[in-house]
Each structure stands twice: as C-alpha cells, then as structure tokens.
Amino acid sequence: MSEVLARGRELRSRNRTRLTRPRTYVWIAGVVLLLALPFYLDRFWLQAGLFAMAAAIGAIGLNLLTGATGQLSMGHAFFLAIGAYGYCVFAGDGEGGLTGLGLPTWIAAALAVGVAGIAGGLFSPIAGRLQGAYLGIATLALIFIGQHVLFNAHDLTGGSNGRDVPPLSVFGITFDDSELVVAAVPFGASEKLWYAGLVLLFGCGLFARGVLRGRPGRAMNAIRDHRIAAGVIGVPVARYRAGVFVLSSMYAGLAGVLLALVFQRTVPDYFGITLSLEYLAMIVIGGLGSVAGAVAGAAVVSLLPQLLTRYSDALPLVSAPGTGGITPGEASRYLYGAAVVAVVLFLPGGLASIAARRSRPKSGHTPGEEQ
C-alpha cells in the first residue's frame, strides 16, 4: 500500500518537468499525424482505425474493471450492445415497426451511455457478491441473456438482421456520407467520424487516467491486490466495486455507440462471447491497469486481422482463401492466440511496459501499475 501512495507523489512531481521532456514533442507529433490521416487514408483504413478507437474506449473501460480493480468480466460485449442498440432506440425515428424515440442524436448517444451505466449498476449487486472466477463466469450469463434479447425483442432490436443506425448530428454537422469538402478532400462518414472518435478517445483516456492516478485509482489497485486489507484501511470496497462496474459499463456503452455509428447497422451476432474475449485479450496484450496499454492492445487486436487479410498475398505460408493452405483468417487466429500467451509469459506488463521500461529504466514496479 505505502508503495502505491509513494508512487502517487512521485508521479505528481514528475509532471512539473514535463515540458522539457522529448516525450511531449512525440505526443504533439502523434496528434498531428492522427489529425492528418483522414486527408490521406482511404475509407478502409479510416474504418479500421475507427474500429480500433471504439475498441480502445471499450478496452479502457474493461481495464478499469479487470486490470485496475481485479474484477474479471466476460460480459463486456453485453454493455457494448446496450450502448449500440440504446442509441438506435433513442435516436431512431420509429420506421419499419421498430421502436424509436426520435430524440436528437447527441442526446440519444448520451442516454445510451447512461443506460449502459444503469445496466452495469443493476448488475453490480450480483457483481459485488462474487469473487474472481465466479464473477467472470456469472458475467458470461450476461452474454447469453444479451444474445437472447437481441434476437427475440424484435421491436427494439430488429431481430437477427439488426437495425439501421441513424447518423450522429452535432453542431450542425451530420456524420453521414453526405459529402463535405475540406481542402479539396471529400469528407464522408468515416472521415468525419474519425475526428469524433479521436475526441472521444482522448477524453475517455484522460478521464480514465485521472481516475487511475488519483485517489480512486489507488483504492482500486488496493482492492485488486488485497481486498480485505483495502477494507481494513478504510476503502469502501463495495461502493468502489459497484462504482467501477458502472463506469466500465459506460465506457463500453460509449464504445458501442461509436461502433454502431461506424457500422451504420447493428447486428446481434457481433455482440457475442468472442467479442468479450477479444476485449480481455486487448487489455492483457496491452498491459493490465493502464490506459495506454488498453489503447495499444485495442489497436493490435483489431488491426492485426485486417492487416493480415489485406496483405495475405505478400505473406509467407499464408495463402488466399480457396486455394488451400493456411488462410489469412486462420493465420490471424494463430497470431492472436500466440500473442496473448507470449505477452503474458514474456512481457508480463503488456505492451505498455515496453514504453514504461524505456522511460523509467530502474524503477522496480509490478505489472499493471504504470499510468
């Protein structure tokens, strides 16, 4: 415990010297690059990037819950689904016999995130009673319930074929395919959403970092490392656990809204157990308990299959589907499985620990505690 507190002080003192560090300039270069991309990349890459951003937001949420507080959740996909479908229900115009409240889309997005949070809150009495593996498998129930509802509540979800997602519209800009020409580059849905995604991801990342670095973060780590001891020194364990569950569900809800906007259609098959497992893989690959780790893991897990499929012709051992040999789909499964295993065994802090190790070569920290 005391080590954790001490590190908090240390972090604050390091902040003051930030301007003189090259890292600040790397950051600025990165931001400029990200802002410039829509002018050059085509829709496929922008869409892939948007999937990664949405995944990153969801992964940050899961990392707060599983990485920082130690509550294993396999039900993340359920909360993503609530965000995605919630947005459709609030923003939809009720066409085609589907329930739609026709609210302004930005209110709908906010409400969808709120509903995801409420769903998390409703589940937290169960979550609060369960530990470790029990909680992990109890959250699996959410996936099954979610799938059942998505397929059967036809009025709300559109059943197996899903429902259309109304385009987001904020400050007079509609994030759809109607073309807006900026500096001679036509801006479609992906280009516009790219900036929305960046803003959301940045905001979510900062907020989560604030939570993790502040008092709540230390309390969460204390709960993860030793729940009873945390209680003894006065951390309100139950309240924190419920709160983190709600917060993580809201992150998932927001990721769901963004995903829905990118997909332009929500389909129930997406929100299955595989998706939940992918999110767990993201935070493990990236690094448990850190925002940067969640983002890095999300980028790896969601971009790797796309890269492999796109460049399958150029890769050794991998052959185009239908010609025999290992298909790109299989190759990416192998790599993804191997990455999870390899990271845990050889890089216990995940990808985030590489960066951390470089900037702080001597600090003997435990995995999952950097930023």
Added chain:
Amino acid sequence: MSSRKSKRVTATATALAALLAVAGCSSKTGDGEGDKEDAGGIKTGVGVSAKTIDLGVLTDMTGVYATLGKSVTQAQQLYVKQINADGGICGRKLKLTVRDHGYDPQKAVAAYTELEPEVLGFAQFIGSPFVAAVKQRVDTNKGLVLPQAWSSNLLGSSYVRVIGSTYDLETINAIDFLMKEKGLKKGDKLGHVYFEGDYGESALKGSQYMAKKSGLTVVEQKIKATDNDMTAQVAALKKAGVKGVVISAGPRQAASLVGVAAAGKFDVPIIGNNSAFSPQLLGTQAGPALAKNYYVASPTLPIGADTEAAKKLVADYKKAYPEDSLDNGVTAGWTAASVFGEALKRACESKDLTRAGVDKALLTIDAYDNGFGVPQNFTDPKAPSSKESVILRPDKGVTGGMKVVEKPFTATAAEGYTAGG
C-alpha cells in the same frame, strides 16, 4: 499546467493550418476515376480495366458457414478459370478477390469497405445480416451483390439480387410436397424446427403462411446453431402429435433429428431446406435413417443431376479439387458466378461495362438456365429469381448424395405469396 496546455493548443492549431495547406497533395482530392470509354467504344467504370474485370467474393471459410463458403468459392474460382481459358468476357479476364470474414460482422463490413472501391461487383456475399448492414451503401454505389443467402429480407434492392427461391417460398413448396405426396392433410399439426436468425425466421414465415392457407397448425421449435442434439425437440414434437416435420437448420441438426425420430419409432416424414443437408452426413451413424425418411427442398437440381452441364461441372470440379466433396454449395456458387457472367456478357453486348450497365443488363435476363433445371428471372428486383423448388432425397449411390424425387415445381400457394405479406 495551464501554460503547457495553451502551448499545446497553439502547436496543434499551427499543425492543423499546415495540414490543410498540404492536404492539396493528397491522392484523395478530386473525384477519382469516373466512367471512361475504351478504344472499342465500351464504357467502363470501377473495377474494369483494359485487361481485367475485378469481382469481389466475401465468404466464410473459418466460421459457422465454412462448409458452404468453401464449396461456393471453389466453384466460383473454377468458373472464372474456365471463362478466362475461353478468352474472358469482353476481351477481359475475370479476377476474383476473395476475403474470408469468418462470419464476423466487423471483418465482413471491413472487407466490403476494402473491396468495394476496387471491384465491379460481388459474386458472393455470405451472411445476410452483413448484407443488410451494407445494403444502404450498395444502393448508393450500385455495385451488384449476389448474396449466398436466401432470406426474403434481402429482396427489394435492384443491386442485391437473390438467386433462386427464398427460404419462405422453399418452405411453402416443401409443405406442399408433404401434403400432396406424404399424406399430411388439413387439420394436422406440422412441426417446424428452425434456427434462430434470418434463415430460420424467413422459413418460419413460409410455414406460417402455408399453415393459414391449408389449415395446418405449426408447432414451433426454435434452436440455435450450437444445438446438436435434437432429442428434446423430438420428444416435444412427439408429444404434440405432429404428422410431419420441416427443419430449417444446419445439416447436423437435420441428421440428429432424423436419427432420433427413427430410433424412437416416430415415423413421420421430415423435410429440410436446402441448407439442411450435406453429403458428409451419409458416412455417419445417421446415414441410413437419412436415406430412409428425409427429403430436401432445393432451389435447383442437385449437383448429381442428369444434365450435360451438371455432369461437366462434376467432372471439372473433381479434377480441380479432388479431395473436396460435391455438395449444393458447388451448384449455388457456380450458378451465382454464371449469372454474373451472363450479366457481364449482356452488358458487353450493349457496350456498357459500368456498374449501371451491369445492373441494367441483369434486369434483362428473364429465363436464364445454366443447366440446373430451373429458369431464373431477374426482371423484378422485388422478387427472387425463381419460385420453384426441387424435392430431393439422400442417396449414397449418387454423386453429391442427392437424387431428385420431384421435378421443379411451384406450389399453388407459393404463386400468390409475396414476401413481407
């Protein structure tokens, strides 16, 4: 803190200004390639160059529809190889770009986004939820999509064209067969075991419609793709006293259902949709029971049909893929590819190989038969290209494991049926 922030903001703003200045160099500026005209006076557009016509294939080879995806894709690759050996279409070679999405919505939509700007159209798209997901975009970019799914929900777009009868029509025809040939009559109960999802629910529309028309009662049993043991379903249907069963599920569920029914002396006729059979099953425990008491409704003649075209396809396919089994996916893939090929040939005749030209050419095809016994009519985007079904039954001795028991027909009830009604 605040000075740092303001400095960052200034830096970002400067960068943004610089960015807008250099954006002029981006290759994305301008509206890209428009329609062109080549030396022979043929109009060309996206996906067509002087030498090639690019087509996309969005398939599933690693997910739940892997069996179907593999056969369909290989048959389409075979078609393309043969067309190219004969000199191609319009002096251009066909080229398929295959993307395996493993039945993952994210990969499917990504693959569509990737290929769409590069191909003329899609000769295959597996997974009707994903087709539905990109339908809006298909309607804007007008690139023809031939889905390998027979759901009535996909009808209505001029650019997404379902080949052959949809599941609802097929189910109507199947029940019609049970009533005419297998003693199912008015007032009887009919069991319907169906998959959760598009396929099963589309078929259920058919059985509900037919029940209303013919005075039957449908006893529904909804299952999931992961259910492989039909014991509980058979017990329930037995208790309800059904006189016939329709199964709109996968081959494994059909095999289990037929096997359990046979073992429990529950002797009612069982008929499945075309996706509810695969020849691999005849080698399993369920083989004998399937051969005895199972029928399959199919939109075309089976691969083992006694026609010139079918025999040639069997021989060529066996030569190209000696290790793979011949199933209805081969027929379906071949048919879709040849429909696309036919549309291209007609578009070539009217000297318009643009997307619009191909769409227009397809609308002129009113009785295309590639040798599988059922003429396809593409003149009405709101209807599937045929309402006919063929009734088959499993037979180990025949190529592809299926023989014809009832030639192509359309039930009277199906004539007046429109999807969505």
Added chain:
Amino acid sequence: MTTFVELMLNGLSMGSVYALIALGFVVIFRATEVVNFAHASLLLAGGYFIASLHDDIGFWPAVLVGIAGAAVVGAAIEFLVMRRYRGSDHSVLAIVTIGVDILLTTELTRRLGTDVLSLGDPWGDSVLTVGSVSIAYTRIAAFVAAGLLISVFLLAFRYTSWGVAMRAAAESPETAALMGVRLGRVSLGAWAVAGGLAAVAALFLTVFPTPGLERATSLAALKAFPAAILGGLDSTTGALVGGLIVGVTESLATGYQSELTFLGRGLGDLAPYLVMTVILLIRPAGLFGTKELTRV
C-alpha cells in the same frame, strides 16, 4: 408424463456428460486456482484423437489413446505455458488459457476442416424402450461411464496420496509445499486428469443422437461453465450436481418451450445461465463451494 420422463432421462444423461467436463474444471481450479477456458479445445482434441484412430486400431483402443492423448495435451499446456507464468494474478492466467484455447482450437478446426467425423462407437443408434419411454444406449453408456469416473475421483480425492496432496495444495499452497507436496506435480496431474475427462466427455458428446465430431463440438464446454460454478468451483460433488442441474434444465427448457413462449423461444442455451445466476445470488460460492469467511 412420458415426455417428461424422456426429457428428464435425457437431461440427466447429458448432465452427467457436462459433469465430466465440469469435474475437469474443478480439478484444475482446486489444484491451481485457475479457471481453464482452454477446456473447449481439450474436448476437441480428445474427440479428434478418437475419431481419427478408431478406423485403424478399433474403438476401445482408440478411446484409450484418445484419453491418454488429451491428458498429454492438458499436461503439455500446464508444462509449457501455465508453469512459465511468473506473476500471481489468477485472472491473468485465466486469460492465458483463452489464448491457448484459440491456438489449439484453430489448429484442430483446421485439421477437421468441414468434415463431420464419426467416432465408430459400438452402440450405434439403438434405443432401449421401457413401456412408452425410450432412451438411446449411448445415453445409458454416458450415464454409467460418467457415474463410474466421478465416483472413482471422489474416492481418489479422499483416500489416495495424490488426492490428499491435491487437497492440501488447494488449502494452502505454501504449507503444502513445506510439507513436501510437489506443487508442480500436483498441477501437472490436475491438467492431465482434466484432459482425460474431457476426452471421455467428447466421446459422449459426439455419438448418437449427435451426428459426429465437428468444429462446433467444443462449444459444449460453455455449458460446463455454469455447471462448475453453480455447484461450487472447488467442489467435486458440486461439479456432479451442477452438471445434472444444467443438463435437466436445458432439456426441460427445450422440451417445454411451447409452454414458455413468454420468455421467447430457444431458451435451451440460456436457461442454465439463468439458474446459475439465481443460485449465485443466494449462495455466492455455489451450492457446495467453500464459503469465504472474510467479511469487511
């Protein structure tokens, strides 16, 4: 009434197969406190060995080889992966097993391709009919085999030195190690046992009334999760009871779906999870699980 009896019998026999899978979970959890998500691929591995060998060496030898093979695969996972982990977080290890599962499942499904493999069992599709109730012989065999194996394990836990070592390791790894229990060996043994049990379960999951082994067979492991949890993850009796509850719930929810339409159709998959959630609300450690005594 006949339907009810048939559904119950079917549920009980399926449940006993789920119990075998759940027992595998429990054994691993007791020895190492890891939830093993790679169990699905162990199932597939066991089934694959039996299916691909029975033609050459006959059914019974193939079953033995299959059990041994899956046990080796399980032990290999423990030896090559689990043992190498230096941290102490058990949920991280659970996530590693997901990675292992993806690797193994991809490899096995690639080998299986689109085939449906028959297991060559001697029971075929014959059925025992008593009065108006009929049940497949394969189901009786499943019930008997599962019952025998589970009793053997209950006895082994109680009376053999391996069982004592295992219980000691579960109770307190440090103390056990100090008392001379080789923890590595205990956990290696647990993984091997789980693999063997999975192979037996795979056999009964793929014989009649299911057509054979194929890529989706591994999904049955998803039904053993609620079984293991609702019985109590560290209780062998719990695995048995949990398996039976899941089997019966699933069978009844499917057979009576026409009477349950207000919940939506196709409940078979969902019902076990609902039952599990309710039980966990009342008893957070499952029916027979060890309750944590700490309260803050």
